[in-house]
Amino acid sequence: MQKASASAVHNRLYRERLRAAGGEEVLFQLPRETIALLDELKQRQGLRNRSQALLQLIEQGRATAQQTT
16 A cells, blocks of 8 residues: 555655646547657657657647748
8 A cells, every 4th residue: 555655655755846847748549640740850859758759749829830820
């Protein structure tokens, strides 16, 4: 029971640090093809994780949308 409690505290502190840095943890369900695309982009760009790859794609889409308006 103590192990589960320590894990819950660790997760809570992690999420508090994320929020303090202006971020938030989100869980997505994506098709395998999309995950493969994120993994490929992550590897090609030398990114640390899928979140960075997803953020990069979102920022590119945002930039494109702003150019068309």
